[in-house]
Amino acid sequence: MSESGSIYGINGPVIYVKGDVGFKMSEMVYVGDEKLVGEVIALDRDAATIQVFEDTTGIRPGDQVKTSGHALSVTLAPGILHNIFDGIERPLEQIAAQSGQYISRGTQVDSLDRQRLWKTHVTVSAGDQVKTGHVIAEVPETSAITHRCMVPPGVEGVVEHAVDDGSYTIEDTLVTVRQDNGDVIPLSMCQQWPIRIPRPVSFRFPASKPLITGQRILDTMFPIAKGGTACIPGGFGTGKTMTQHQIAKWSDADIIIYIGCGERGNEMTQVLDEFSKLMDPRTGNPLMDRTVLIANTSNMPVAAREASIYTGLTLAEYYRDMGYDVAIMADSTSRWAEALRELSGRLEEMPAEEGFPAYLASRLSAFYERAGMMKNLNGSEGSVSIIGAVSPQGGDFSEPVTQNTKRFVRCFWGLDKSLAYSRHFPAIHWLTSYSEYLKDLAPWYSEHVSMEFVSHRNQIMAILNQESSLMEIVKLIGSDVLPDDQKLILEIARVIRLGFLQQNAFHRDDTCVPMEKQFEMMDVILYLYEKAKLLISMNMPMSVLKEETIFESVISIKYDVPNDKPEMFDEYRRAVDDFYRRVMERNA
Template identity: 60%
Template sequence: MIEQGRIAGINGPVITIRGSKKYQMLEMIFVGHLKLIGEVINIEGQDVIAQVYESTTGLRVGEPVYATGEPMSLELGPGIVGGVFDGIQRPLTTINEKSGAFIGRGLDVVALDRNTKWHVELPVKVGDALKSGDTYALVQETELVMHKVMLGPHQSGKVIEVVEPGQYTIDQTVVKIMDQYEDIIELKLYQKWPVRQPRPFNARKPLSKPLITGQRIIDSLFPIAKGGAAAIPGGFGTGKTMTQHQLAKWSDADIIVYIGCGERGNEITEVLEDFPKLIDPKSGKPLMERTILIANTSNMPVAAREASIYTGITIAEYYRDMGYHVAIMADSTSRWAEALREISGRLEEMPAEEGFPSYLPSRLSQFYERAGYVETLNGQEGSVSIIGAVSPQGGDFSEPVTQNTKRFIRCFWALDRQLAYSRHYPAIHWLNSYSEYMTGMAPWYQENVSEDFLTIRQEVMALLQEESKLMDIVKLIGADILPEEQKLILEICSVLRLGFLQQNAFHDVDTYVPLGKQKEMMRVTLYAYEKSKELLEFGIPVSQMRKTGIYEELIKIKYTVGNENLDAFEPIFARVDKIFSTLRESYKSFERVKNG
């Protein structure tokens, strides 16, 4: 680290450096006497422009700037899972010990603890030939995650020395290899990787398997594939964060990376306090044993907010390369885009729509395109699924961030203000949402759920769309003058909305529902619809069917039937038959008496 130039101008988090031509784009630098962390983002003749990831309050013109000669990079190794980091991978627990509740400036903090000793197993021996991505050490990072320490991309060689299995820190050399140039490379338990550079892989795989979330409206109607990208747009109070919490807790991803990007401090605090207390429902272990939290609140330096997204995706790719399925929750990409807008304004760049920089679409694409289901360098399969929350001002989905996000994702879960305010959660509107992954995943659903699953789903979607058309009429003239067939559609859709689409995150049974039960819930509702149509043909009005109470019973199935007790649905089908048969017989008797 050597001095290269001095500060010539300060504009918030953006500084101008003069006195050196040796800087390179995206180089990591240290600014001022406090050595604040920064990154070069523009070079204009004699001027070098950099953004600083810490508060520049008190910084003065003329203070030195130190070059590192390296790009902004992350440390990737044991100790990441279960950790809580800021936007540039500084552990908040260590920062708290050094500076208290508020992050101090210029703190010399390493991302991964150098003192912790890990038990290391070595699956290689002297004479083995290693190539990029091969595993040379195994560390049990948590009870749920086996950390596979891999040879970095663009490295290869022959093993010439291996330590004995035992306790080692991440700084100790555990393997030595000799490359093709006969240079000796010492391999430790961690590697560095540039934060803005995607990690390589062998090939992309088709997106043919769903990320199972246990949320009915997502899994059955608008599923996301493993390796896919989805957006959750919604105005204030519509449940973006709550929905992402549910997905983080219940999705069948191996590892969760939660990025709190520019959100309110109390929301991030809730995440930091609640996640360590949560129990992973699949293993019974603490959820933090497979979770990584990146916290960057709205009052933290704006440049670090911009970096936090890249920090999260790089960590996710690292665990993907081990063969894990990783899900990223980015909350929210709108705050990240606002950071881009602020820095762009300070750089005096020409603004585009609503003041956002003209390169907003390309930055969004660089983020979402890093999702994927891939064959890794070592021949395993892994995936990164991205679920990004979008916070359009006033709930306006026509604003630039939402519209540009839709260009790069194939799953759109539109949160509706009216649903949220009527306490319908998750407030995903079934008419404004879509998923383009279902076609590719159809064989999986047919093989693992049932052959008729897609048909059942299409019938449910058709009913909900028909209800929407009828509701426009009802708002004008009321429901009483509708024909009985249309009244029945409204009644069945009420069952679907309240019993199937609405889900209680705080109920032990309803918070997570497996696909088998989801399919049976739709099937029994459609069965009741068919039986109801038969009674209509017989002349029995919907009002009489409603009095039997069967529709209320169907709504309560989500609570009364256990998630694994699918046999309980057969008596429900039988009860539908019995109630409608009894109603039909009583109506026959009534008609006979009436006709004398």
């Protein structure tokens, strides 16, 4: 068998090679004289089908396709953070320096800088027993993250030699390991890993810790666990990307991987520009020090869009193996599904619902299943949380991508067009959203925030549901005919919507709110509700209660109480008591 073949058919990004060429499934190949990068996606006895990650214009039947000898992989080593890659881990800054404003075809650049010297602390010495995942060296990759160089999967043995601490490139041999079979393996900082294969772990932990985002409607009403999965579906302009930006900046994940999959070029440019200017609130250093950006815009080759999701996921798993909590922002999985649909059409596969391939559900499940809180092979604990934006056409949540995604995620943050257009942000609607993590996280809330946290949250949710039912009546016959206790429900629901669910990303204290303040805000709102309900039960009219300013005062808590002064909430409880007393005295 040879390891090259001639093209006999071309259909957009899909090419066909005839003959017994010796290719393997998922192998990376080079197409034509320009060595365009491709991947083998189907094999017959005498033919191979290849998807090409670059524009195939100018490729002709008869051009040669040569194997690389390995699967489509990413390079794993120091230098990943603070970098911007395309869908197959090519650094865009180096491509720009080489080919200018536009990416030229066949561009050959190293994924990471192989000449840069990294200050390295070697953590093993001769005679040490090491196995897969064992940390052999530590490198300060950025001011925020220490890169832990690990023994790659499949290697286990005794250290024969280890270099002294110093400055080394990612390809320099740091350690040599003699395996049980006598083979001597040189280890450097650098690993290669196929993007479509999950990295090995010891076992998966059940959900037990929340991913704290600082966004009240997420942390309190619809929380996501570390290692959890969530989707953010919404129509155009409802705030999917902005919600992901807030989570990326304020969540307590150690590392953020933002995958711009098939988004508009101007939107991706804004992301790249803004992320480079953001400061990390945890360290005061640039947020890019713990961020990786993968940019694959809608005008880039569709096959690379399909691969970009797996590239980001593999990078996340690598840092998880070091013991870090990683959050992936995939924006958007709908564009990824559209890439699957286009490739499926080129391959003449039988279409399923709305033209998507029949394997759409299995691809989505395989993607989200790679999330989780794991015990790694080196004994550390790390997590990969996946938050995927979904862009249903016309905001229709019944379309296949949204419906199939709901099957595999446990957190659903449904964005509402009417909320977004009324300037209520985050525009996550409390009636269409849900989280299945609430029960799993209840012990954590009880231990770290308050025993009453979950019950308060459930009371808030019950009031909002009652408001929804009452609004159906109000739309028919107006609010004046409602009894006072139901009018109170509407008023308290308004306080919850404006004072708790709505959040201002441009306000210093309101952009990110700690869990303690979120609980205190709920507690004050419900305390006001209980006191007002007592007054209503004594036949006090709701019109008298609304003459007081207490409702507006409670709404403004989010601005008036600094995040670091929780003791101020006692003043608001006293203000509620004063309100109760004044109304009683006035109607005595």
